[in-house]
Amino acid sequence: MAETEQPSRFEINGHDLSITEPMITGRIESELGAPEDQRNNNTSGSNLGIGERAFSAAGAAVLSAIIVNPLDVVKTRLQAQAAGVHYSHPLSNLIGRMAYFGPNTMFADLRCSPSCTRAGVHGTVSICPPDCFQYKGTLDVFNKIIRQEGFARLWRGTNAGLALAVPTVGIYLPCYDIFCNWMERFAEQYMPGTTPYAPLVAGSLARSLACVTCYPIELARTRMQAFKDSQIGKKPPGVFNTLLGVLSDVKGRNPQSSCRLISTVHVSVQGYRVLWTGMGAQLARDVPFSGICWSTLEPLRRKLLGLVGEESNVLTVLGANFSAGFFAGSLAAAATCPLDVAKTRRQIEKDPVRALRMTTRQTLMEVWRDGGMRGLFTGVGPRVGRAGPSVGIVVSFYEVVKYVLHHHYATS
Structure with missing residues (x-):
């Protein structure tokens, strides 16, 4: 809130009197009804457009995808081996x-x-x-991949990760910002008691939108990380060729039809569906993950930013967001690990008929029957080790870039 003094003039018995009275001018957030604690701690600048937010998110996604990809490969190998993939x-x-x-x-x-x-x-x-x-644990996977396939193989699927992360995070974080701000303003005006739940709902909606849009690339990345190359010296397939392989499996299993046109249409429809195989499991994992993550992250980072008050700078914004993101991401990753196991198992299924018929619930029951509680939490170590730094990097980089852009626009 900014307070300025406005002189008012009155005339009494022919004499002019000047009285200074305060006139309060509010920020845009006040007019829109943003919560007071958010206005005090919001260093990101709500006046930034969707372009600036998407740019910040894309940079964060690239940085995170490159740094944490080895842990993603290790986690996927452990889960694929538990699902029956023979290495x-x-x-x-x-x-x-x-x-x-x-x-x-x-x-x-x-x-x-x-x-x-x-x-x-x-x-x-x-x-x-x-x-x-055969892999016996997280460190054993690292050791065997490096010795048997080369150090660079730990970054297998990074191109798919980048192709996935940039549009996914570019949709996810800006949409979360927009949804959360709108929901908090709406809740404050009409349902004050529901304001704390705005991050949970906004995160779930934004993640669902990003997941549905970019899912085929996620399918390709999981397959690229899960399977080893069958031929030595042959360049492994990229994202496009991996997706073509998924479609060829459907075409190869389609029975011959007396009508070629009907057969072609059937293959086309089946191929389209199979590119979204396991999306239900992905949503079942990502929606709770986002809900847990944001409902933990928001109050924690606001509390951390509230400790420095108006003296915030780039380092305090970075530290508060990374710490909150690291803790929230680790907690959410551990809680949703069984759903991640189900997602991986559905995505690596090579029988398109079985892949289309299986449900997330059936997959979880199958995992429980085969491995019990240990099976449901296969790969939890590398998953938590990946998610904590990943969320911390993405959120802190995103907020720092927004902070810098906001101050640049404010001073220009």
């Missing part, structure tokens, strides 16, 4: 041997783990036993 060296099957010992392929070390004993020799190359390619 082995290409020499364990005939096709792999033919590809490996082809005329244009050099003999190379199979790079067994130090704890494994050599099982035998195929020509001039030692063959590792199958257990050398």
Whole structure:
């Protein structure tokens, strides 16, 4: 609130008297009815447009996707192995041997783990036993991927992650800002008791919108991270080729029809649906995740920002948002881990008929039957280790860029 003094003139018995009285002028947030604690602690500048918000979110998404991708790969491998994906060296099957010992392929070390004993020799190359390619925990996944596939493979799916993160976060965070501000203003005017629930509802709606829009890329990323390459020396498929592989599975399993047109239409419709396989599980994971995350993050960061009051700067905005985001993201990731396991299992299902028929509830029951509580929380370590820093990086970078842009516009 800004307070200015406005002189008022009165005439009494022919004499002019000047009386100074305060006149209060309010900010835009006051006129719109934003909560007082939000106005005091809001460093992001509510006058920024959707373009500035989307730019801030896209930068945050790129930074986060690159930094935390290895943990995402590890988490996906552990969950895929629990779902029945068999990890082995290409020499364990005939096709792999033919590809490996082809005329244009050099003999190379199979790079067994130090704890494994050599099982035998195929020509001039030692063959590792199958257990050398089974993952026993988070650190074991890191070690075996680096030794057997190379350090760069920890960033497998980063291109899909970037292709997914930029539009997803570019939709998610700006929409959350807009929804949350609108809901808080509405609640303050008509239902004051519901104001604390605005972040929960806004986060759930924004995440649902982003998920539905960008889901096929998420499907491609999970498959790229879950499956190892069957042929050595062959470049792994990218996002587009991975999605084409999903569609080819549907086409290959479609029975021949006497009417070619009907068959083509059927394949087209089935292919369209299969690109959204597991979206129900994704929404079942992301909506509670966003609700838990934002309902925890908002009051925590407002409290942290309230400790510094009006003396906030870039460092305090960064610290408060990263701390709140780290804690909220870790809590939400741990709570929704079973739904993440179900999402991964549905996305890596290669039988399109089964993939389209399975529901999230059936998948969770299947996981419980196979592995119990431990199965439901497969990969919880790397998931929490990824989500905490990821949310902290995204939210803090997003708010810092908005803070800088807001002050730039305010001083220009």
